[in-house]
Amino acid sequence: MRRFGGISARGISARGVTGRGVGVIGAAVVLLFIGFRFGYPDLALLGTAAAVAVASGVVFAVWRPGLGVERVAEPDRVARGEPANMTLTVRNTSRLRAANLVAVDRCGAASVPVPLLRLRPGRDTTVVYPVPTRRRGVVPVGPLRVTRGDPLGLMTLSRTYGDATTVWVHPRIHLLRAVPAGMARSLDGRIDKVPQGTITFDSLREYVYGDELRRVHWRSSAKVGELMVREQLDTSEPTIIVLLDDRAAAHPHVKDGTADSFEAACEAAASIVAAAAREDLPVALHLVSGPAPGTFLDVLTEAGLRGGDLTQTLRSLRQNRLGDTLVYLTGPGGRADLGAVTGLRGAYPVVIAGLFGDPDAAPVTTGGGLIVIEAEDGAQFAGAWDGVRGW
Structure with a gap:
């Protein structure tokens, strides 16, 4: 099964200011207030530098890299305990900048790290990892979550890329050599037990071009005034x-x-x-x-x-x-x-x-x-x- 995600992020899953960012913002506010309020130009300069660092971090974190995400489940339906792999390919579709990101892919309840270090424009990276099949059930895989932060560690921004897919872990199948031969009470009032079943009358319907004439019920046709055909049913086929x-x-x-x-x-x-x-x-x-x-x-x-x-x-x-x-x-x-x-x-x-x-x-x-x-x-x-x- 293949799933291909668009080149842009599908949604923002987390946005936040780090603890360091909170401290720098607080310092910028205090330094700017004291510097301008009491006339300390050095403190005002430091406060301005801190504010510029915060603004630069926001711009850097908000920049959205273009990533294409492709998934291949091999296979997407598997019996419990049998191996299944997910092949994830991430391509940098940006034209100007290399991607240097932290990415994780969701696989069931686990997170799989995906390295995206210095991924140049037009290049891709592929990660193959096993899908857990120890338990029966539907295993959700994806979407890819990419976290980007500024160099100073003031801001972080997480986005999801690509579509989520599923791997179906079927219950184990054990070989059964015996099957019921079939026993059903027929509409004729008898009990049949034969592997191939029998044919008996079920209902009447109007004649349709192509029906066999031997199936025409002439007595009912004479009463109704148009050809009526017998519908027959295999009554003893084992079900x-x-x-x-x-x-x-x-x-x-x-x-x-x-x-x-x-x-x-x-x-x-x-x-x-x-x-x-x-x-x-x-x-x-x-x-x-x-x-x-x-x-x-x-x-x-x-x-x-x-x-x-x-x-x-x-x-x-x-x-x-x-x-x-x-x-x-x-x-x-x-x-x-x-x-x-x-x-x-x-x-x-x-x-x-x-x-x-x-x-x-x-x-x-x-x-x-x-x-x-x-x-x-x-x-x-x-x-x-x-x-x-x-x-």
Whole structure:
């Protein structure tokens, strides 16, 4: 990903007078007052010199160098723990003066120093630094902050250059070899379980040029007075619904702003989505806290612990019947909700629950055909998933 900033500063982030500058200003005021008030020309001269130094410092600090900033993230989307680098190129677009500045680039919560010593007009300098990928999430990078001060250290002025960009640190994906074969109640009233699905009647619509005549429903066409065509639906193609429990109450063990159980649940969700995509199976991702628009991996990258109403979410899933295989991923705080999830067996022939971060608790014993996988992390979940024989 490339981001190129304009040749001028985008904004002023800090402006100030240093402690030395405050002292010189105070001295100038006192010397000028005493010198002119009581007739001491030497003191007045010193006060004037101090005032000139302050004015020169302001002019020097306010001068705005022209800098072009270009960023290249390699790559801009990466799995957690994998390497990612940011290449920053700064060009001096001024025609007359060399830049001698102090610059830092923001990378997540850290600051990266960027040397801009004697950067001549038309020249550039390049800095390559790693982007932290130890934690899942969106890492903001930039903008470049350039601080300029006068030679006497009386004034400083900071400006930002270039655009900010982001690096997406996706959850790890673990290989899942097994995927549900598909089980759905067809509109014809039977239960099918076949990998390729079946075709059954869904609805009628008006004939459109190019439709096959064998799909014309002649009896309805005679009643309506125009050609009506049968719409058919593949009713038993396996459809996987992944429900990620992102409630803070479901993942109570938070350390340094991160709950290990939630990170493991995100990895499990990413692994299921990737396995379904590999097998070209329909899959949908839902969060307990609300809708999940966007690509699945980006949604999982941005996901965090929030509030949510699990009861309302389960009610909506039961009424809409979005698929035939439901996978519910939760943490230690969601153990008590597994009974409510079991109630979805009437709408979803296969219901699987992944319970993370509760290794010392007693094994889950639930009835109603609920398949429970207890795991400490995403890798352990993947191994247990491949051993399931209940779908």
